[in-house]
Amino acid sequence: MPPLHSVSVAGAVVREDGRILAIRRADNGHWEPPGGVLEPSEDIEAGVRREIREETGLHVRVGPLTGVYKNMKAHVVALVFRCAPASGAPHLTDETTGIDWLTPDEIEARMAPAYACRLLDALTPGTPPAIRVHDGRDLL
Template sequence: MLLYMSSSHSESRSTPLHSVSVAGAVVRDDGRVLAIQRADNGTWEPPGGVLELAEPIENGLRREIYEETGVKATVEHLSGVYKNMTRGIVALVFRCRPEETATALSEETTAVAWLTPAEVSDRMSEVYAVRVLDALRPGAGPHVRSHDGQRLIADE
């Protein structure tokens, strides 16, 4: 569902709104990355979710990571911005480090694991794996990419 909001009362045209989500590439000292298997569709992804309206970005990110994995994380830096062109969702992905490494399941997750970069590539779809792998690239970023929900879309 697309939501529309007029930018001024006198304007007759409407502007589509985007949904903003956050995700954390939480990286341990040994290079393994925190990942969840979603309860609703079984996909593997970095932990994250939609920001609440009055919620600061980093607070929402820490909340989402903790709710889905039981891990408290420290936000290090923005590693990428990803837009789902089909659904109008903009995802902000941040590299994070864990404050502890013990995990817990939630009602949103059926599995939580610390994956190697190779396991990220094997388990996650292209549009989620690239978010994690981009965060692991030293000194490169933030990356800006678009996708259709399944595959990356090349820049024109």
């Protein structure tokens, strides 16, 4: 039987000043875009909104797809969308131990390349979605 794949969704939430929302996950301590596993019966954009709200308390407007990323070791395909804040203020939840609005340089300093690129790829509106593979940390 071929390996099964999990589908994850994440949001590159960009403020008007260009800073991008990032979370420090409670389960592994890593800085990443807010997101998670898409529920089997869930619409993709609804999943993006739910995951961001669950992890940060923030409500967002989901925009265009900015990248497709496959973790070759874990068999996870992640879809990342550029989002804009709609309402609420980010705050810590059971799933986060840190939330911050980062600059591109701060993203590169805090995140593994496999996760930093998900936010950085979303910074240029109007470009085709990036398609990348990684091993859970580094791009391949």
